[in-house]
Amino acid sequence: xxxxxSLVSELERLASALSSASEEKSVDVPIASVAERIAKSLxxxxxxxxxxxxxxxxxxxxxxxxxxxxxxxYIPLSSxxxxxxxxxxxxxxxxxxxxxxxxxASVFEGVKIGNESxxxxxxxxxxxxxxxxxxxxILQISRKGPTSMxxxxxxxxxxxxxxxxxxxxxxxxxxxxxxxxES
Numbered sequence: 001x002x003x004x005x006s007l008v009s010e011l012e013r014l015a016s017a018l019s020s021a022s023e024e025k026s027v028d029v030p031i032a033s034v035a036e037r038i039a040k041s042l043x044x045x046x047x048x049x050x051x052x053x054x055x056x057x058x059x060x061x062x063x064x065x066x067x068x069x070x071x072x073x074y075i076p077l078s079s080x081x082x083x084x085x086x087x088x089x090x091x092x093x094x095x096x097x098x099x100x101x102x103x104x105a106s107v108f109e110g111v112k113i114g115n116e117s118x119x120x121x122x123x124x125x126x127x128x129x130x131x132x133x134x135x136x137x138i139l140q141i142s143r144k145g146p147t148s149m150x151x152x153x154x155x156x157x158x159x160x161x162x163x164x165x166x167x168x169x170x171x172x173x174x175x176x177x178x179x180x181x182e183s
Contacts, residue, residue, distance in 0.1 A: 003040075003041045008166055008168070011166070011170065011172075012169045014169075015176070016172075031177060032066070032067050034051070035049045041162075042141055045144070046066065048143060049140070050084075051063075053174065060076050061077065061082075062074050081103055083124065084126060087127065093164050094126055094127075095159075096123065096126070097123045097154040099122060121142040122151035123151055124141065124142040125159060131174060139167050139170060
């Protein structure tokens with residue numbers, strides 16, 4: 001938990017520095033490296049962390065991390081099968097430890113990231129990233145593998161609390177990041 005709070009503090013400092021240093025609307029913040037730090041902090045693989053931005057103009061979610069998913073496509077907010085869309089609509093975090101058995105959009109799971117072969121998401125935490133009281137993105141932490149057992153332990157409420165804690169500074173950070181080019 002200490003590493004997560006350390007990362008929360010670090011993200012808060014970065015967001016504050018961006019606020020005071022930049023009058024520009026967007027800044028080049030390496031979201032992929034932020035996602036890697038989150039993965040390390042939570043003890044998951046880099047490709048098990050997804051940060052999605054919200055396009056209010058086009059009413060969809062788009063991947064900011066992992067980078068391999070950035071140009072693959074969008075998730076419409078109206079989707080009834082996408083957990084990320086439901087998280088954005090309801091602005092409520094949740095844990096799904098039987099994700100592979102739940103009906104969901106799986107198109108992004110089939111995308112090979114790096115040298116790793118694509119594995120199914122077995123377990124997932126999905127949480128809204130908010131700024132000024134409105135959802136601006138989604139943070140998802142997953143455990144992938146061929147089976148639920150091989151993916152690792154179930155997510156706990158403690159891990160959910162860590163993810164929610166990370167969402168607060170991420171909301172401040174996303175205010176300073178270049179948004180979806182089509183929004």
